[in-house]
Structure formats: C-alpha cells, structure tokens
Amino acid sequence: MQPNLLMIEDDTELAEILSNFLKRYNIYVTNYEDPYLGISALNLKKYDLLILDLSLPGMDGLEICKEIRSKSDIPIIISSARSDLEDKIVGLELGADDYLPKPYEPKELYARIMSVLRRYKKSNNPHEETPMALQLKEESHTIFFQGTPLTLTPAEFDVLAHLIKKNNCVVSRAELLGSALSLNEENESRSLDVLISRIRTKLGESSKEPKLIHSIRGIGYRLQA
Structure with missing residues (x-):
C-alpha cells in the first residue's frame, strides 16, 4: 500500500522538498498552502496522514488540529518552527500524534510518518490486536x-x-x-x-x-x- 498524505504548509519550497523526498519511498503528498482548502480536501478524499504546520495564513494550526480531530481520526504530525513548549503540549493534547520542530532532516519526518502509521494501523485493525501487556x-x-x-x-x-x-x-x-x-x-x-x-x-x-x-x-x- 502506498500512503497518501495531506500536507498543509505555506512554505512551498519546503513542501516541494519534503514531497520529492517522500516520493522516493512511495509516499505521495498533496500540499495546500491555504488551510481552508486543506480542511476541505479531507472531506473530498481519504488520506492516510496529515502533516500540519502551525503558522498559516488566516487560521492558526492549533485551531485546524482541533477542528480536524473533532470529526476525523486521521493521524496528525505537527511540523512547525514554533518552538514554544506550550504549543507542543497543546498540539498533543488536541489530538496530534507527534510534533516535529523545524528545522529537521526529511529522513526524520519519514521515520516519524512510518512510526505513526504503524501505531495507527495496529490500533485500528482488530485482527492484528494483541492483549495489552x-x-x-x-x-x-x-x-x-x-x-x-x-x-x-x-x-x-x-x-x-x-x-x-x-x-x-x-x-x-x-x-x-x-x-x-x-x-x-x-x-x-x-x-x-x-x-x-x-x-x-x-x-x-x-x-x-x-x-x-x-x-x-x-x-x-x-x-x-
């Protein structure tokens, strides 16, 4: 299965770098600079994971995280240059699965994506569940x-x-x-x-x-x- 990811990131250069890198691993990314278009895209197509920036035009990423989590269980990785500890805590408490502070190497993002997808698959596939330790x-x-x-x-x-x-x-x-x-x-x-x-x-x-x-x-x- 080839994961299809949604990215909401207004830094188009970074989005292109990450998309091209992940494509090497058969992970395909659709990016939206406009957060409202990104939210709408979730209603039109099923994605396996969301990569979400926090500093976006017109809408704060934490609000986006809260809105998406209220109606979807899609895994969310926050990718942000905002290094405030409070942002990290709030993002995770709102339902994000991971928080990756910028700058980072694309390979680290890939590792985080695969880790989150494995956890999500295990928790949502009853045939693969094992009793909790x-x-x-x-x-x-x-x-x-x-x-x-x-x-x-x-x-x-x-x-x-x-x-x-x-x-x-x-x-x-x-x-x-x-x-x-x-x-x-x-x-x-x-x-x-x-x-x-x-x-x-x-x-x-x-x-x-x-x-x-x-x-x-x-x-x-x-x-x-």
Whole structure:
C-alpha cells in the first residue's frame, strides 16, 4: 500500500522538498498552502496522514488540529518552527500524534510518518490486536503486567493508571503530576522522574531501552502497551 498524505504548509519550497523526498519511498503528498482548502480536501478524499504546520495564513494550526480531530481520526504530525513548549503540549493534547520542530532532516519526518502509521494501523485493525501487556482493574485498585499483579505505591499506581488510560498518547508532565493525588506523600526530589524510574524497574525495563514507557523530551511520557 502506498500512503497518501495531506500536507498543509505555506512554505512551498519546503513542501516541494519534503514531497520529492517522500516520493522516493512511495509516499505521495498533496500540499495546500491555504488551510481552508486543506480542511476541505479531507472531506473530498481519504488520506492516510496529515502533516500540519502551525503558522498559516488566516487560521492558526492549533485551531485546524482541533477542528480536524473533532470529526476525523486521521493521524496528525505537527511540523512547525514554533518552538514554544506550550504549543507542543497543546498540539498533543488536541489530538496530534507527534510534533516535529523545524528545522529537521526529511529522513526524520519519514521515520516519524512510518512510526505513526504503524501505531495507527495496529490500533485500528482488530485482527492484528494483541492483549495489552498492562491491564488496569480500577475496582480492585490493581494493575496487572502480563497477567501478574504489580506491587505499587499509591503514587506509582496513580501515574501508571493514568498512562494506561492514555495508552499511545503523549501525556505531559503537568498532567501526570496532577493525576498522582498521593504524590506529595512521598516527598521525593524530582518525584515524577523517580516514580517513572521505579515503575520501569517493576516492568523489567530501563530508560535506555524502553519498550513500554517512552520519554518525550521536553514534554512528558507515552505508554505503548
């Protein structure tokens, strides 16, 4: 299958460079400089993924992300020169699947596209689904890992439970801290990092080779269970 991508990018030179590069990998891109035309294109044709700039004429990219996500589950990669951390967090919370700050190498965009498409395909194809490695049983306040209940502190449970509920989504540090109601009881420095480290240990993984809990630099964490 040859992926067909929609791009909303007003930098026509960049759009052409990216389109030509991705074509080498049989990925075809249709770009719109006008965000309104780009949104309309989604109603006329099925695309496999959207590459979205934030600084666009006439409409902010975050508003576009919000509007598209309200009516479509198309994977979205934000490609933006806006380096404000708040933009990254808001974009991901509005439903973007990834955020790639400019400038970047086209090869990195290709890698991000393939990663997002793999996750999307897996989550939307019931025939390929496998049982989650982690299962949350809220009624018994228990989390099972590969069928075995984990021994967790209250704060560890709160953080891991929240990640499970947001499986495959990037969760900001602030959101995770807010989810851990018992965090203050532990009084640890760099409390969230310490908690994540302890949880990883109990899942048998390390920060250098994570399989389940992935650090998203400058933003937070993503669980892929």
